Amino acid sequence: MNATVSTPAITAVRGHLVSLRDNPFVVGDTAAMWAEPDGLLLCRDGKIEAVGAWRELRDQVPENVEVVHYDDALIVPGFIDCHVHYVQTGIIGAFGKQLLEWLENDVFPTEQRFADKAHADVVAKLFCDELLRNGTTTALVFAATYPVSVDALFEEAERRNMRLIAGKVLMDRNAPDALLDTAQQGHDDSEALINRWHGRGRLGYAITPRFAITSSPAQLEAAGALWKAHPEVWVHTHLAENRGEIEAVAGLYPDRSSYLDVYDHHGLVGRRAMFAHGVHLHDADFRHCHDTGAAIAHCPTSNLFLGSGLFPLHEACDPHRPVHVGLGTDVGAGTSFSLPTTAGAAYQVAQLRGHALTAPQLLYLATLGAARALDLDDRIGSLEAGREADFTVLDPHATPLLDFRSKQAGSLDEVLAVLMTLGDNRAVRAAWLAGQPTGPL
Ligand code: GUN
Ligand code: ZN
Numbered sequence: 001m002n003a004t005v006s007t008p009a010i011t012a013v014r015g016h017l018v019s020l021r022d023n024p025f026v027v028g029d030t031a032a033m034w035a036e037p038d039g040l041l042l043c044r045d046g047k048i049e050a051v052g053a054w055r056e057l058r059d060q061v062p063e064n065v066e067v068v069h070y071d072d073a074l075i076v077p078g079f080i081d082c083h084v085h086y087v088q089t090g091i092i093g094a095f096g097k098q099l100l101e102w103l104e105n106d107v108f109p110t111e112q113r114f115a116d117k118a119h120a121d122v123v124a125k126l127f128c129d130e131l132l133r134n135g136t137t138t139a140l141v142f143a144a145t146y147p148v149s150v151d152a153l154f155e156e157a158e159r160r161n162m163r164l165i166a167g168k169v170l171m172d173r174n175a176p177d178a179l180l181d182t183a184q185q186g187h188d189d190s191e192a193l194i195n196r197w198h199g200r201g202r203l204g205y206a207i208t209p210r211f212a213i214t215s216s217p218a219q220l221e222a223a224g225a226l227w228k229a230h231p232e233v234w235v236h237t238h239l240a241e242n243r244g245e246i247e248a249v250a251g252l253y254p255d256r257s258s259y260l261d262v263y264d265h266h267g268l269v270g271r272r273a274m275f276a277h278g279v280h281l282h283d284a285d286f287r288h289c290h291d292t293g294a295a296i297a298h299c300p301t302s303n304l305f306l307g308s309g310l311f312p313l314h315e316a317c318d319p320h321r322p323v324h325v326g327l328g329t330d331v332g333a334g335t336s337f338s339l340p341t342t343a344g345a346a347y348q349v350a351q352l353r354g355h356a357l358t359a360p361q362l363l364y365l366a367t368l369g370a371a372r373a374l375d376l377d378d379r380i381g382s383l384e385a386g387r388e389a390d391f392t393v394l395d396p397h398a399t400p401l402l403d404f405r406s407k408q409a410g411s412l413d414e415v416l417a418v419l420m421t422l423g424d425n426r427a428v429r430a431a432w433l434a435g436q437p438t439g440p441l
Helices: 054-060 086-091 097-114 115-134 147-160 181-196 219-229 243-252 259-264 283-292 301-305 340-354 359-366 366-373 400-405 410-421
Strands: 010-022 031-043 049-053 067-077 079-085 136-142 162-166 204-207 234-239 273-276 295-298 324-327 393-396 428-433
Touching: 010 359, 010 366, 031 054, 031 067, 049 054, 049 067, 067 204, 067 410, 067 428, 079 273, 079 295, 079 324, 079 340, 079 366, 086 097, 086 136, 086 428, 097 115, 097 147, 097 243, 097 295, 115 136, 115 147, 115 283, 115 428, 136 234, 136 428, 147 162, 147 181, 147 204, 181 204, 181 219, 204 219, 204 366, 243 259, 295 366, 301 340, 324 340, 324 359, 324 366, 340 359, 340 410, 359 366, 359 410, 393 410, 400 410
Parallel strands: 010 067, 079 136, 136 162, 162 204, 204 234, 234 273, 273 295, 295 324
Antiparallel strands: 010 031, 031 049, 067 393, 393 428
């Protein structure tokens, strides 16, 4: 007999709901945070239909719908990773180098393997599993030069109904021949991928020049023209990560006033542009990002691992001209897929810059702030009616140490801080996509 497995259109989830309503760097923690200790999320057709106190909403749950109750856990919006390389999953923890040498020795060899669709399929599956295991429900992802490496990832994300943005890397110089495209081929391959994937289900395309060292002026110009022709897609690249890199860019683009100006000159700065790192940006760059709506992915575990520097988060988030900032794991330079772990590293980096971050600020950077940075806050990033029902269930008692420590915590903020200090994938009890629980973590 053939049994058809169908997903229910309506689901209901009860538990301690925690979400941001606004930017705590601007309005302060109290105004920005929202929590409902005994709350209900009523989901219909992949979206949150109603959210609020259990006692007020319980009557809206249809009789035939079983309420999933997560006791003693926090339900937060699904985490959003603003910068990650799925094709570098196999080289996490390659010791001993800084950026440019690491690219040559570790990254370029591993990325060449993604010309093989079968290899890309295997890694794409592992990668999506790892995102969900860590409670990450959306990511902005670098694939490799090869269009098949993008196909593999989008096929995997589509199977799971994940909201995911990715792109084929553009690089036409300063890398092994096997990884290079040309300005024209890169443009045409990207456009074909946009036509095949952008807007299909919950998938989006990002035009993805690796960085200014590996793209000629002609390639950046073609990328800018492509964005002009498809303004609904994203731009995703690296910016001002490492001092050696910045020197090389200045040598390759001597007429440009700054690294950001290289991208700006080619029409690659604006809303829906995501720049990874920005460790060595200055006030004028942050102002330009603020004015144009361009966003920065702060990748602290990567910056520490490669010795790139300490991102000036408080300058970027200055309430007088706040820049959109989200967190990025930047795997494989980053050392963890976990956004709570990445938030913990952001806390430590900020301390070394003389600022202590708060738990609501960090949760913002991993959820609503990232959604705003991606111009997707009307879809994801918060627990609000009308948003897509992507959320993550965190267990503050997941390990003996977490349990012991969380029991000493006197406030929600303290529990969140503990989760960002001790928490990793073990603290993720469940991840839901579009109102459906994902498989066992
Ligand atoms: N800059 C150019 N390419 C890369 C990359 O793959 N990883 C990081 N961290 N920085 C880069
Ligand atoms: Zn990167």
